[in-house]
Amino acid sequence: MKALTWIGRGRVAIERVSDPQILNRQDMIIRVRLSSVCGSDLHQLSGYIPAMRPGDVIGHEFMGEVVDTGTEVKKHKPGDRVVVCSVIACGRCWFCEQGLFSACDNSNANPAITEALWGQHAAGIFGYSHAMGGFRGSHAEFVRVPYADVTAFPVPDELDDRTAVFASDAAPTGWMGADLGGVKPGDVVAVWGAGAVGQLAARAAVLLGADRVIIIDRYNYRLDLAHRETGAEIINYETTDVVDELLERSGGRGPDVCIEAVGLEAHASGSQYRLEEAKQQIRVWGTDRAPALRQAILACRKGGAVFTLGMFVRQADKFPLGALMNKGLTLRGAQQHGERYIPMLLERMARGELKTSHLATHTLPLDDGAKGYDLFKNRKDNCVRVVFQP
Ligand SMILES: NC(=O)c1ccc[n+]([C@@H]2O[C@H](COP(=O)([O-])OP(=O)(O)OC[C@H]3O[C@@H](n4cnc5c(N)ncnc54)[C@H](O)[C@@H]3O)[C@@H](O)[C@H]2O)c1
Ligand SMILES: [Zn+2]
Ligand SMILES: [Zn+2]
Numbered sequence: 001m002k003a004l005t006w007i008g009r010g011r012v013a014i015e016r017v018s019d020p021q022i023l024n025r026q027d028m029i030i031r032v033r034l035s036s037v038c039g040s041d042l043h044q045l046s047g048y049i050p051a052m053r054p055g056d057v058i059g060h061e062f063m064g065e066v067v068d069t070g071t072e073v074k075k076h077k078p079g080d081r082v083v084v085c086s087v088i089a090c091g092r093c094w095f096c097e098q099g100l101f102s103a104c105d106n107s108n109a110n111p112a113i114t115e116a117l118w119g120q121h122a123a124g125i126f127g128y129s130h131a132m133g134g135f136r137g138s139h140a141e142f143v144r145v146p147y148a149d150v151t152a153f154p155v156p157d158e159l160d161d162r163t164a165v166f167a168s169d170a171a172p173t174g175w176m177g178a179d180l181g182g183v184k185p186g187d188v189v190a191v192w193g194a195g196a197v198g199q200l201a202a203r204a205a206v207l208l209g210a211d212r213v214i215i216i217d218r219y220n221y222r223l224d225l226a227h228r229e230t231g232a233e234i235i236n237y238e239t240t241d242v243v244d245e246l247l248e249r250s251g252g253r254g255p256d257v258c259i260e261a262v263g264l265e266a267h268a269s270g271s272q273y274r275l276e277e278a279k280q281q282i283r284v285w286g287t288d289r290a291p292a293l294r295q296a297i298l299a300c301r302k303g304g305a306v307f308t309l310g311m312f313v314r315q316a317d318k319f320p321l322g323a324l325m326n327k328g329l330t331l332r333g334a335q336q337h338g339e340r341y342i343p344m345l346l347e348r349m350a351r352g353e354l355k356t357s358h359l360a361t362h363t364l365p366l367d368d369g370a371k372g373y374d375l376f377k378n379r380k381d382n383c384v385r386v387v388f389q390p
Contacts, residue, residue, distance in 0.1 A: 001016070001017060001018075001140060001141040002014055002015075002016060002140065002141055002390065003015060003016075003017045003139060003140035003141070004057065004058060004059065004140070004366060004388070005017070005054075005055050005057050005058065006044060006052055006054065006055075006056050007055070009045075009046065009047035011045075012045070012058065012373055013369075013370070014366065014367055014369055014370075017055075017136070017140070019142055020142050020143060022068060022069075022070045022144070024070060025070040025071045025072035025073075026070055026072045026073060026146065026147050026148055027069075027070045027073075027144055027145060027148060028066055028068060028069040028070060028073050028076055028145050028148035028152070029066075029069075029142055029143070029144055029145070030062075030064040030065065030067065030082065030084065030142065030143050030152070031064050031065045031067050031141065031142055032062050032063075032064040032138055032141060032143060033063055033065060033161050033389070033390075034062065034161045034162065034165045034363075034389060035059045035062040035137075035138040035140075035366075035387065035388045035390070036059075036061040036062070036165050036168070036169075036196075036360065036385050036386070036387045036388075037061075037385060037386045037387075037388075038060065038170065038196075038197075038385075039193075039196075039197060039263060039310075039311070040060070040311050041059065041060075041373070042373075042377055043263060043264060043265060043311055044058060044128070044129065045058075045373060045377065048264055048265070048280070048288075048313060049129045049131065049313065050113065050117070050129065050131050050313065051110075051129045051130035051131040052129045053130065056127070056129070056130075057127055057136040057137040057140050058127045058137045058139055059126070059127045059137035059138035059139030059140070059388070060086035060125055060126040060127045060128055060137055060138055060168075060169060061086055061138065061165060061166075061168040061169040061170065062084055062126070062138035062143065062165065062168055063081070063082065063083040063084065063155060063161060063164050063167075063168060064081075064082065064143070065079065065080065065081055065082075066079065066080045066152075067142070069148065070148070073148045074149055075148070075149045075152075075154075076148055076149070076152060076154070080154055081154070081155045081164075082152040082153060082154055083153050083155050083164045083168050083342065083346070084126070084145050084152045084153075085101075085151050085152070085153075085168060085169070085336075085339050086125055086168055086338065087101060087102045087107075087123050087124075087125050087335055087336055087337070087338055087339075088107040088108075088123060088124040088133065088135065088147060088151050089102070089104040089107055089123055089147060089150050089151060089339050090105070090107055090147050091147060091149070091150030092106070093105040093106050096339075099337060099340045100334075100337060101150075101337040101338065101339040101340060102122065102123045102336060102338075103123060104123040105121075107123045107124035107133065107146065108121050108122060108124040108133040109124065109133050109134065110130050110131065110133055113131040114131050114132070117131070117313070117314070123335065124146070125335070126143065127139070139366060139369060139388055139390075140366075140390065141366075141390045150339055151339065153167070153343060153346065155167075156347075156350045158350050159346065159350055160357065162356075163349050163355075163356050163357045164346070164349070165360070165387060166349075166357075166359065166360075167342050167349065167356075168338070168342075169336060169338065170197050170356070170359070170385075171200050171341075171345050171349075171356055172338035172340075172341040172342055173197050173200070173261075173309050174196075174197050174198070174199070174201035174202070174203065174204050175200070175201075175204040175341050175345060176309070176334060176336050176337055176338075176341065177191075177197075177204070177259040177261065177309045178201055178204035178205040178208050178210075178257070178259065180307060181258075181259055181305050181306075181307035182305050183204070183205045183208045183209075183210050183256075183257050184208070184209065184210075185210070186209065186211045187205070187209075187210045187255075187256040188210065188211060188212045188214070188249070188250040188253075188255045189202075189205040189212070189255055189256065189257045189258075189259065190213075190214045190215075190246055190255040190257075190258050190259070190299060191205070191214070191215045191216065191232070191259045191261060192216050192217075192258070192259070192260045192261060192262050192266075192292040192293075192295065192310075193215075193216070193217060193260070193261035193262040193292065194215050194216070194217035194219065194222035194223050194226045195261065195384065195385075196356075196384055197261040197309055198215060198217070198226070198259070198261035198262075198309075199215070199222075199225070199359065200354075200356070201259045201261050201309060202215045202226060202230045202232040203229070203230040203231075203355075205232075205257070206230055206231050206232065207348070207353060210257075212250070213230070213233065214232060214233045214234070214235060214246065214249060214255070215227075215232045215233070215234055215235070216234075216235045216236075216242055216292075217234075217237070218237055218267070219379055220236060221382040223236060225358070225359075229355060229358055233249070238269075242295055242299065243295065243298050243299045247299070250301065253301040253302075254299055254300055254301030254302070254304065255299060255300060255301060255304065257300075257305050257306075258297075258300045258304065258305070259296075259306075259307050259309060260292050260293045260296050260306065260307070260308040260310045261310055262292040262310045263311040263312065264280075264288035264289055264290070264311055264313060264316075265289060266289050266290060266292040266310070267291070268289075268291035268292075272317075272318060273289070273291055276291075277289060279317075286314050286317075287315070287316075287317065288312045288313060288315065288316045289316070290312065290316035290317075290319070292310065293306070293308055293312075293316065294316075294320055297320045297323050297324055297331070298320060298323055300329055301327075302327045302328055303327070303328045303329070304327075304329060305329065305331075305332070306329055306330070306331045306332070307332050308332070308333035309336075312333070359384045360384075360385050360386075360387045361381075361382060361384045361386070362375055362376075362381070362383055362385070362386040363386075363387050363388075363389060364386055364387075364388055364389070365388070365389055365390075366388045366389065368388075369388060372388060373386075
């Protein structure tokens, strides 16, 4: 089959790889209908995710049609249209039973790499390096889906593919930030990053009853889209002092919940940022760039919560531990626990409460994979997300 592979820092290529096979009774094979790019793929493209190998098939946000099922798959049959959670979970281990699906103990076949990095291993993720299990990704014609009854969900007939594909990753990730960040009715919520994840976190905060939701970025086309589609207010961090402005807009207290949806390639200005960027580029150990997370901690109200959805891998410089401790903040983060949210999100999409298809600004054939990543990475042509049709 045809697939889009990572062939080295900054480069992808269409290659022919073997068709996936059912390896386990709980597996199924999907013919991909749509596969979306994600900010997490950019971190892979840049070479900041460990244990990538040339020839790895990338892509983890996808939906498609079931073509074959293992003998223990009960919920799906050939011909069904399904959306698949980007994070693979067994549904049976202690962590899955707590709803902590991205902490699944069984879905990562290479636990040693993340055990060495983080003390304990992470779950498997489609197309997300050998550290996350070495699973083939979704920028391909077919994908093997392990633990199919847990990881895949039927798409309601009334949803089109471009809406449903966001239930794979960006929508549950955004929802998780607002939910586990503890957004309550009446809250002021600030979201850093107006990519699809940040925009869907902002929308989740609105739907959870936040009084004011403010989204921060430097790309006006993304901010304008977020304002129009989510009901959020906006701040361009290049023209406005973010911490001052957030204090002003929250009655002098600071936002109750701050959601970081930017990750380890965050942008900023000034000498500290240039130093971090240089250290990261020459691969000095421990140099994730975290200016948005630092700003969120400084802006957050005393006793408030900061949730990072943005992807971090190693350590970050100048982490404001003093602010965290003295202001009594709660800091959390997670890979998305999508299995816990996807059915509810599909229902909200079907009711029209949660719009997503507008974020798929570009639809391209998989053969144009390199062009798609150029549009997305370099924010060309008002790109928010590219979806590939194999
Ligand atoms: N936790 C999870 O399970 C999960 C799932 C999906 C994506 N992610 C991560 O979420 C992050 C966002 O993903 P995306 O697809 O929306 O990415 P994206 O690249 O489309 O968007 C990131 C946005 O952050 C903005 N940004 C950069 N520096 C900033 C700063 N200092 N302040 C405010 N905004 C800034 C960029 O301009 C960009 O618009 C990535 O790190 C990605 O890896 C995590
Ligand atoms: Zn993703
Ligand atoms: Zn599990």
